[in-house]
Amino acid sequence: MNNSTSQAYDDDSIYGYKPNMGAAGFFTAIFIITTLIIIPEVCLLSKRYQTRHEQRIGNNIYVDNLPRKYIPKKLGETYIALIFGGILEIGGYIARCISVKNPDRLGPYCASVVLILIAPTLIAASIYQLFGRMLYFLDCSGMTIVPTRYHTVVFVMGDVISFWMQAAGGGMMASSSLTKIGEGIASAGLFIQIISFGIFIITEIKFTRSATIKSQLAQELIPYWKIFNLNLLVCSLLIFIRSIVKVAEFLDGWTGFIQNHEVFLFVFDAMPMFFVLLMFAVTIPIYNIFKLYDARSYVETRGGTIQYAESKFEMNDGVDISKNYLNIDPETQHQAYKSDDLHSNNSTIGEYTHHH
Numbered sequence: 001m002n003n004s005t006s007q008a009y010d011d012d013s014i015y016g017y018k019p020n021m022g023a024a025g026f027f028t029a030i031f032i033i034t035t036l037i038i039i040p041e042v043c044l045l046s047k048r049y050q051t052r053h054e055q056r057i058g059n060n061i062y063v064d065n066l067p068r069k070y071i072p073k074k075l076g077e078t079y080i081a082l083i084f085g086g087i088l089e090i091g092g093y094i095a096r097c098i099s100v101k102n103p104d105r106l107g108p109y110c111a112s113v114v115l116i117l118i119a120p121t122l123i124a125a126s127i128y129q130l131f132g133r134m135l136y137f138l139d140c141s142g143m144t145i146v147p148t149r150y151h152t153v154v155f156v157m158g159d160v161i162s163f164w165m166q167a168a169g170g171g172m173m174a175s176s177s178l179t180k181i182g183e184g185i186a187s188a189g190l191f192i193q194i195i196s197f198g199i200f201i202i203t204e205i206k207f208t209r210s211a212t213i214k215s216q217l218a219q220e221l222i223p224y225w226k227i228f229n230l231n232l233l234v235c236s237l238l239i240f241i242r243s244i245v246k247v248a249e250f251l252d253g254w255t256g257f258i259q260n261h262e263v264f265l266f267v268f269d270a271m272p273m274f275f276v277l278l279m280f281a282v283t284i285p286i287y288n289i290f291k292l293y294d295a296r297s298y299v300e301t302r303g304g305t306i307q308y309a310e311s312k313f314e315m316n317d318g319v320d321i322s323k324n325y326l327n328i329d330p331e332t333q334h335q336a337y338k339s340d341d342l343h344s345n346n347s348t349i350g351e352y353t354h355h356h
Helices: 021-058 072-101 106-137 148-173 179-214 216-220 222-252 263-283 289-299 330-338
Strands: none
Touching: 021 072, 021 263, 021 289, 072 106, 072 263, 072 289, 106 148, 106 179, 106 222, 106 263, 106 289, 148 179, 179 216, 179 222, 216 222, 222 263, 222 289
């Protein structure tokens, strides 16, 4: 039998075919690379913005009245599930490589099936959390199908249930006597994920279409959230498509066409998940939740002891300096805060933001 990714069914193989070692090794490598890029990106940004947050408060640039879960240190935690999802993908394909080399060992095979199956669920959890934080920062909390206060909880809980059902089903599928039951449980978990993701994607599309109409703040901060949100939407669609194919695979059965043609694993599972991690790795340095925090934190002081949002983001010679201001270091911001030059005009960000 040749080493292709679309072999006929083989009763002598635990996979039902002779798996492609080269492809498994390739995806192991690229998952390692993308995950190792994301980890320092998130750590550095979280530390940088937390330091700026503390320095600004120390310099009396703005008051600290943001809920704790929206400060930079906590925002960094929204990427943890994404990172662990990448780690599970790595573990899954390493286990697959070991399994290919040791076809008589059931352990690596089981680990491969379960880890590859549940990894996208963790990545989805990060997407849900990031979207919820973005809604808050853009003052768009009312643009969701699920009530805002329950938004993250509902989607993450659905994700958790889906996660454990897929994990349990994946483990049972490795046992010949429990294969059918395992497929049923894993399929049910995937159905929950599909329904949850379907509602979530509709919510994302609804938000994208109405944000700039219903939120002046979102309209002014388009450069900061448009690409960030597009990344979340595309990643959601990729995971959604992957889940649909997985359900079809389980419904088709252990000896079905999809299960016994390895190309489906690489084209409809490995590739979509690689692109999800790659898109995050590329966009995080420029379009991230920390910049949205930076923009909202100024507006959040409206009505506080320091009227930063109403008196500091002024128009200088007709140019809105607020966008450039987000990239200035805290000490320079402190000097600008005290500068009389910023108070020479009455046009402020307070004129185009909602009253919270």
